[in-house]
């Protein structure tokens with residue numbers, strides 16, 4: 204049953220071919236068997252899962268099935284779950300059990316999903332390989348013997364879904380954390396428009412950028428997940444009024460006579476990417492053309508500065524958001540000689556190196572000497588990029604670009620902080636602007652590993668982003684079940 208996509212499983216549940224209890228048991232068995240190898244779960248919740256599944260079967264039997272009733276999912280361990288440990292993969296929150304439920308996880312409960320557990324990530328979602336996790340890095344299910352990264356920060360989510368240890372998962376994307384891990388594990392990762400999914404109860408990294416979204420095996424699956432996760436929320440002041448509706452397979456937008464203009468970003472043309480990425484990207488563009496899309500070049504003049512702006516703005520917001528972990532109210536406390544000493548000792552012991560580095564950078568760029576030259580300058584770059592995207596969407600309907608320069612790297616690669624940051628080149632601009640972007644598999648590289656490309660849209664054009672992604676998915680037509688673990 205683990206070979207079923209979410210869409211297929213939902214159909215079989217609805218026509219009575221399978222039950223939620225059977226499906227959930229299958230997934231729990233898989234987690235038992237492979238969970239430790241992949242290190243994708245921080246906390247597994249088998250009793251909760253079986254109870255959810257039984258309740259789901261009862262609802263369906265009573266003719267009151269909910270939209271995603273009985274589908275076993277994994278929750279990034281950044282979403283607060285009532286009564287279930289929520290760690291943000293930090294020692295600081297190793298034993299934190301929230302008394303409240305995040306809006307996104309509550310929405311998924313309301314949609315009838317079954318919670319399998321909480322999945323691994325970079326500490327406080329800061330990172331690119333999920334190596335900053337206090338619980339160790341999750342493993343990419345592709346060519347497992349090579350111990351490749353499943354990406355980050357939502358690396359536990361992609362490891363679990365790609366490895367068949369959850370039918371879909373939640374992720375969050377502040378600078379690429381849904382799209383990059385999805386791309387290098389052959390999954391679909393959708394960063395919706397900022398504000399579409401509530402941030403309430405999602406542990407904050409950089410509030411003006413943090414975007415919850417789904418990670419799934421197919422574009423249709425991601426659309427169904429997004430529809431369940433999204434919705435206006437009074438508890439998040441940046442929550443959008445626009446909803447996202449989808450209750451079945453997405454409709455084609457190409458090949459039915461209508462001209463769709465697809466933009467390609469001029470400034471990305473000179474960025475160094477692998478030969479495979481180049482070839483596959485060009486192939487998929489050719490497919491779109493043959494389906495009737497018109498390819499147009501668009502210019503986002505400052506897009507290569509997005510990285511620098513992001514690595515000022517995100518740490519600045521992080522330094523403010525993470526000030527709350529002081530050892531007083533919740534989280535780790537290490538007693539000191541006085542209250543300040545307790546703050547110091549708790550924070551020194553609770554946070555990992557990368558999180559500390561971000562807080563130091565953030566504090567520095569916000570200091571009175573640096574504010575104008577760093578923070579304000581980054582804010583101006585952000586505005587320029589936003590204006591350029593607005594202008595670009597007058598010349599085209601949607602934009603495409605690679606998700607990463609190459610395939611998954613080894614977890615043993617010893618990159619410098621700046622080398623990790625550079626990997627976010629293709630993803631951070633969309634967070635600065637708040638526009639939707641979906642990473643969809645665009646083919647397999649020569650080494651047999653998957654690559655992804657992004658479809659980007661104007662604000663609230665999430666539906667068309669997914670629709671075009673679906674065209675690319677069918678053109679690429681890869682089998683995204685890694686042979687090492689999906690038992691073929």
Ligand code: GLN
Pocket residue numbers: 328329330331355356375376377378379380381408517627
């Ligand atoms: N790699 C980026 C960072 O470390 C993105 C992380 C994210 O999107 N949460 O900030």
